[in-house]
Amino acid sequence: xxxxxxxxxxxxxxxxxxxxxxxxxxxxxxxxxxxxxxxxxxxxxxxxxxxxxxxxxxxxxxxxxxxxxxxxxxxxxxxxxxxxxxxxxxxxxxxxxxxxxxxxxxxxxxxxxxxxxxxxxxxxxxxxxxxxxxxxxxxxxxxxxxxxxxxxxxxxxxxxxxxxxxxxxxxxxxxxxxxxxxxxxxxxxxxxxxxxxxxxxxxxxxxxxxxxxxxxxxxxxxxxxxxxx
Amino acid sequence: xxxxxxxxxxxxxxxxxxxxxxxxxxxxxxxxxxxxxxxxxxxxxxxxxxxxxxxxxxxxxxxxxxxxxxxxxxxxxxxxxxxxxxxxxxxxxxxxxxxxxxxxxxxxxxxxxxxxxxxxxxxxxxxxxxxxxxxxxxxxxxxxxxxxxxxxxxxxxxxxxxxxxxxxxxxxxxxxxxxxxxxxxxxxxxxxxxxxxxxxxxxxxxxxxxxxxxxxxxxxxxxxxxxxxxxxxxxxxxxxxxxxxxxxxxxxxxxxxxxxxxxxxxxxxxxxxxxxxxxxxxxxxxxxxxxxxxxxxxxxxxxxxxxxxxxxxxxxxxxxxxxxxxxxxxxxxxxxxxxxxxxxxxxxxxxxxxxxxxxxxxxxxxxxxxxxxxxxxxxxxxxxxxxxxxxxxxxxxxxxxxxxxxxxxxxxxxxxxxxxxxxxxxxxxxxxxxxxxxxxxxxxxxxxxxxxxxxxxxxxxxxxxxxxxxxxxxxxxxxxxxxxxxxxxxxxxxxxxxxxxxxxxxxxxxxxxxxxxxxxxxxxxxxxxxxxxx
Numbered sequence: 024x025x026x027x028x029x030x031x032x033x034x035x036x037x038x039x040x041x042x043x044x045x046x047x048x049x050x051x052x053x054x055x056x057x058x059x060x061x062x063x064x065x066x067x068x069x070x071x072x073x074x075x076x077x078x079x080x081x082x083x084x085x086x087x088x089x090x091x092x093x094x095x096x097x098x099x100x101x102x103x104x105x106x107x108x109x110x111x112x113x114x115x116x117x118x119x120x121x122x123x124x125x126x127x128x129x130x131x132x133x134x135x136x137x138x139x140x141x142x143x144x145x146x147x148x149x150x151x152x153x154x155x156x157x158x159x160x161x162x163x164x165x166x167x168x169x170x171x172x173x174x175x176x177x178x179x180x181x182x183x184x185x186x187x188x189x190x191x192x193x194x195x196x197x198x199x200x201x202x203x204x205x206x207x208x209x210x211x212x213x214x215x216x217x218x219x220x221x222x223x224x225x226x227x228x229x230x231x232x233x234x235x236x237x238x239x240x241x242x243x244x245x246x247x248x249x250x251x252x
Numbered sequence: 253x254x255x256x257x258x259x260x261x262x263x264x265x266x267x268x269x270x271x272x273x274x275x276x277x278x279x280x281x282x283x284x285x286x287x288x289x290x291x292x293x294x295x296x297x298x299x300x301x302x303x304x305x306x307x308x309x310x311x312x313x314x315x316x317x318x319x320x321x322x323x324x325x326x327x328x329x330x331x332x333x334x335x336x337x338x339x340x341x342x343x344x345x346x347x348x349x350x351x352x353x354x355x356x357x358x359x360x361x362x363x364x365x366x367x368x369x370x371x372x373x374x375x376x377x378x379x380x381x382x383x384x385x386x387x388x389x390x391x392x393x394x395x396x397x398x399x400x401x402x403x404x405x406x407x408x409x410x411x412x413x414x415x416x417x418x419x420x421x422x423x424x425x426x427x428x429x430x431x432x433x434x435x436x437x438x439x440x441x442x443x444x445x446x447x448x449x450x451x452x453x454x455x456x457x458x459x460x461x462x463x464x465x466x467x468x469x470x471x472x473x474x475x476x477x478x479x480x481x482x483x484x485x486x487x488x489x490x491x492x493x494x495x496x497x498x499x500x501x502x503x504x505x506x507x508x509x510x511x512x513x514x515x516x517x518x519x520x521x522x523x524x525x526x527x528x529x530x531x532x533x534x535x536x537x538x539x540x541x542x543x544x545x546x547x548x549x550x551x552x553x554x555x556x557x558x559x560x561x562x563x564x565x566x567x568x569x570x571x572x573x574x575x576x577x578x579x580x581x582x583x584x585x586x587x588x589x590x591x592x593x594x595x596x597x598x599x600x601x602x603x604x605x606x607x608x609x610x611x612x613x614x615x616x617x618x619x620x621x622x623x624x625x626x627x628x629x630x631x632x633x634x635x636x637x638x639x640x641x642x643x644x645x646x647x648x649x650x651x652x653x654x655x656x657x658x659x660x661x662x663x664x665x666x667x668x669x670x671x672x673x674x675x676x677x678x679x680x681x682x683x684x685x686x687x688x689x690x691x692x693x694x695x696x697x698x699x700x701x702x703x704x705x706x707x708x709x710x711x712x713x714x715x716x717x718x719x720x721x722x723x724x725x726x727x728x729x730x731x732x733x734x735x736x737x738x739x740x741x742x743x744x745x746x747x748x749x750x751x752x753x754x755x756x757x758x759x760x761x762x763x764x765x766x767x768x769x770x771x772x773x774x775x776x777x778x779x780x781x782x783x784x785x786x
Contacts, residue, residue, distance in 0.1 A: 079512035095513035099575070103513070115712075118563060122702070122710050216452075219563055220712045224613030224744035225367060225431070226444075228384060228394070232743045 047153030048198055050175040054205055055082075057197040058179075064189065073134070073178070074205045081132055082208055090240065091212055095119075096128045107212045108240055111231050114217035133177035134193075135170075143170060152198065156180050308759040308780040309598035309642040311413075312589075312634050313375070313773075314347070315432055316627050317368055318609030318620070320652025320752050324348070326617060326691060327624035329667040334625070339664035345628040346635075347647040350757040352764040356773075357751055358651045361390040365749035368609070369443040371650035371770055372435035376408040376602070378774030386431065387439020395442040397457035409774055410436040410600055411475055412783035419488045419595035423584045425565040425623070426606025427494025429464040432650060436602055437487065438467035447497035449520040465497040469525045469532070486533070488554060489588045489601070493561035495540070498525040507540050508562065508576050516562045529557050542579040550590035558584075567607050567619045568626040569732055570706040581605055581623075582630040589637050598642075598781065603630060611708040612653040613744040615696040615735040618668060619708035620655070622732075640758055644780045648754035648773065651747045654694035655736075661690045668730040679725075686721055689729050693738040696745030699724075702733030711735045718742070 055074035061067070069087030076082060079096040091107040101119035108114070117123065126136050143159035150156060154175050161168040166186030172179050173195075182193040199205075223232050231237055316323075324345060332343035360370030363383040373381045381390045389406055393399040414420045424433040429446035440461060445451050448463045467474060472486030499505040499517030505524060509516040519525070530538050536555030539545050545558060560578045565571075571578055579587070585603050592599035605627035611619030631647055638645075659671035659680065670679035670687045679687035698718030700711050710733065718741035728734065738745065754773060756764040760780025763772075778784060 076514075077512040079510055080514050093514075096510070097508075097513055097575070098510055101575075116563075117712060118707075118709060120707055120710055122705065122707075122713060221564055221607075221610040221613070221709050223712070224609070224746060237743045 048200065050154060052200040053176040053178075053198050054202055055199040056176075056178045056195050057199065059192075059194045059196050061190070061192040061194075066190075072199065072204070074199060074208065075132065076205060076209070078132070079128075082205060084204075084208060088240065091208060093212070094123070094131045096132070100124075100127070102128060102131065105212075105217065107215055107217075108231070108237070109211075112215045113229075113231055114212060114215045115220055115223065115237075116217060117220045134179050135172065135177075143168065151180055306641065306759040307782070308644040310592075310638060311600050311644045311777050311781050312638070312646070313600075313602045313777070314627060314631055314634075314645070314647040315372070315375070315602065315604045316608050316624060316647070316649045317426065317432055317604055317606045318612050318651060318653050318747065319605070319624055319627075319649035320655070320748065320750065322655050322657050323608065323612070323620055323624055323649075323653065324753065326655070326657055326667050327621040327628075330618075330621035331625040331628065333666060340667065341663060345624070346632040347628060347645075347755045347757075350645070350647065350755040350761070352756040352761040354754050354764045355751040355767040356648060356754050356770050357767065358770050359749060365747050366651045367431065367443075367747065368650045369431035369435060372432045373406075374770035375648070375650070375773040376410060376436055377406045378409075378771050378778070379406065380769070380771055381406075384431075384443050385441055386435035386443065388441060392441050395455070395457070397441055397455075397460040400439075400441050400461075405439055405478075407478075408436050409777055409783060410602065412778075413600040413781075414475060414484045414486075415479065415482055416783045417597045418781075418783070419592040419597065419599035421487065421489030421588045421592050421599065421601040422492070422604075423489065423581070423588050423601065424492035424604040424606050425568075425581055426492060426604060426610075427497065427564055428468060428490055428492040428559070429494045429497045430564075430606060432604045432606060433492060433602065434464045434468075437471045438462075438464045440464055440467075446494070447518050448523075449501070449518050463497070465494070465519075465525055466523075469498070469529050472532070486555075488595070488599070489556050489591055491545075491556065491558040491560070491584045491588060492604075492606075493559065493563055493565040495526075495559035496562040498559060500524055507559075526557070526559065533557075540576060542577040542583070545579050545583070545587060548587065548591075550587060551594070553591060554594050556587070556591055564607060564610065567611060567623060567706065567708055569619055569622040570708075573706065580629070581626050582633040585630040586633045586637060589634060593638075600777075600781075601634075603627075603634070605630070607708075609653070609747075612655060612693075613696070613746075614708040614711040615693050615698065615700070615738060615745050616708035616711055616733075617655060617691045617736055618730075618732045618734065619706075620653075621667070635757070642759065644756065644758040644760045644777070646754060646756045646761075646764070646773065646777070649752040650770075652750050652752050654696075654746055654748045656692055656694065657690055658692070659688065659690055665690065666730050667691065668734065670724060670729055682721075684721055687724050689724065689736060692736050693745050694748075695740035695742045696738040697735070697743070698738040698741065700733075700735035701727050701731075702735070703728075703731055705733030712744075716741050 058071045060069050072084035074082040081094050083092040089109045093105045095103045097119040100121045102123040103119040104123050105114050105116045124131050130136050143161050146160045147158045154173050157172045159170040166184045169183045171181040180195045184191045226232050328343045328345045329340035332340035358366045358371050360366040360383045361380045367383045369386045370381050370383045373386050384394045385392050389404045391404045410420050422433045431443045445463050447465045451457050475484050476482050496518045500519045500522045501515045501517050503511040503515045506516040533555050537548050537553050539558045565578050566574045608620045608623045661671045662675050665672050671690050673680045682688050697716045699722040700714035702710050718738040763776040
């Protein structure tokens with residue numbers, strides 16, 4: 024995720040225009056957002072729902088990949104992640120590491136490294152559901168980047184990057200204010216059989232890990248980009 | 253008969269004559285050669301201590317999890333080269349100069365390639381059993397509590413040592429609830445039942461058995477309940493990782509993890525087993541950090557429970573990055589002996605280097621070698637702090653891994669380097685035109701270059717590259733974060749089934765020789781310090 028976003032900031036072209044919904048949203052009620060991500064030469068579309076449980080714990084629902092991830096901020100640059108494979112009802116815990124979010128917790132929590140925003144040119148503001156949308160652009164070098172950012176809820180409204188004819192687009196399709204989806208997700212993954220990453224080699228009894236299905240999941244995630252850590 | 257005796261005497265005379273003549277006829281440059289002398293000294297040492305009739309007062313069993321023969325070879329070269337040796341192949345890990353060595357067959361009763369549970373059972377219970385099981389013989393079906401009972405429950409050497417009045421201790425760099433340490437004190441049809449949340453709702457084991465963490469804390473009363481009239485005082489030392497299995501799934505009980513990041517503990521029964529342990533043993537010391545461990549007065553404290561990490565402890569190469577600070581395996585061993593030694597009746601201590609195995613599973617030979625070298629230091633610490641005339645020290649592994657060392661690499665080439673065939677030459681190219689490394693894996697995830705990363709498990713974040721070749725021309729394969737190439741793509745690298753070694757010194761060590769079943773280790777310990785009649 025992190026690497027992808029950084030690459031986005033290096034790229035960019037068009038800004039997706041925000042929908043000016045009439046119903047206002049109280050930023051204090053926002054627990055996350057649903058994003059539509061379009062990437063690759065085939066412009067494949069996938070969905071990501073980001074949910075914040077606490078300032079140090081975020082949930083990613085990766086419905087396209089049938090995966091759920093929970094990231095936890097241990098501080099000092101160390102982030103832990105548990106990957107849940109929803110079709111298998113299994114999880115793999117990765118211990119805290121600086122490698123999971125090498126550019127900082129912000130890239131997971133608000134999808135924007137704070138330091139990077141300052142490097143973009145502020146080109147204007149608009150409104151989205153009574154929230155201020157700050158618009159940024161970067162045309163100085165490829166990839167070209169355009170970003171619409173909701174500062175009050177710390178989420179991008181739209182992000183587009185373009186380089187060498189390849190366009191990657193993130194678009195916020197829904198702000199999540201109902202905490203039930205978060206609660207349901209946490210309850211769901213708590214019922215999964217979860218393994219420590221270091222113990223996978225000792226679980227020869229688990230077909231999912233033994234026969235390569237686990238690797239196939241990971242290949243799919245890497246192949247589509249956008250969610251790797 | 254008479255003729256026979258004469259023939260035998262003649263033969264012996266001829267043999268002795270030839271031996272006596274050897275030193276006289278061999279050239280001085282040969283008998284004076286350091287290699288020759290060292291080998292001669294080694295044999296003399298073995299002869300001197302063979303069949304030592306003394307009984308041991310103490311027994312220390314070191315288990316390098318996954319420390320197969322190729323790991324020993326690689327680690328000894330790694331350790332030497334890390335210390336500036338010109339070559340390294342001639343070096344010995346500390347325990348490799350012990351006077352007694354044997355090869356060990358490791359298979360489980362139902363698996364040609366074993367796991368740590370079945371192999372540890374062989375070592376500490378004297379019999380082989382199924383993969384994934386401890387505390388029961390092979391009649392158990394894994395994970396099925398309808399197949400366990402008094403008819404197939406078995407005891408460990410540690411339990412018998414406890415009953416015989418010895419002090420007992422466990423040290424591990426893995427979770428204390430992991431298979432190797434768990435086999436000493438717990439009985440379970442599935443090694444994965446580390447805490448109550450691991451026992452699936454609706455399974456045959458729900459409500460039927462105690463989880464492994466609970467069995468550690470309840471060790472004393474559980475043992476007393478199994479043997480009528482027995483009064484024991486419990487484990488004196490338990491040090492390692494695995495805190496998550498002893499505390500509730502409630503962030504209020506976190507030790508290291510920030511509260512906002514979620515709960516550190518896994519227990520779903522709201523029990524804080526660390527508090528229960530402290531209540532049972534008010535005179536004991538419960539610690540979470542190296543600083544707290546160092547502060548213990550081992551002359552007066554007779555019991556220590558240490559949980560240094562929520563899961564496994566850090567790899568030795570990565571230990572400096574731990575937030576709270578963890579002791580080395582040598583430091584834990586030293587402290588454990590100082591505590592156990594307070595008991596005049598002697599002690600039994602098991603020390604596991606658990607993360608050799610994990611580094612191999614992650615396909616990172618650097619991590620495996622570094623942890624092997626760290627265990628060798630722990631063995632030295634044990635030897636230096638005990639009386640060799642009264643302490644049997646056994647160093648062995650539970651199983652091996654599919655790591656290989658190959659190519660006709662020149663002497664002194666960096667063990668983690670690219671294969672170079674001539675001194676000072678360029679890396680040898682394979683028939684595909686690409687360089688290759690001396691160390692590789694038969695299976696696993698394959699190549700990944702993480703540079704100076706010291707956490708072997710970071711490799712699980714890399715996409716699998718097994719089954720393909722990578723151009724290593726500009727890659728520093730000696731870096732700690734380099735993960736070796738592998739042939740067969742699997743989610744993680746696997747154990748292997750070839751023999752491992754056992755090394756021993758002290759009273760009873762003379763029994764260690766030949767090619768033996770792994771279950772022999774229990775019987776060797778029991779001959780050295782009998783805890784049951786055999």
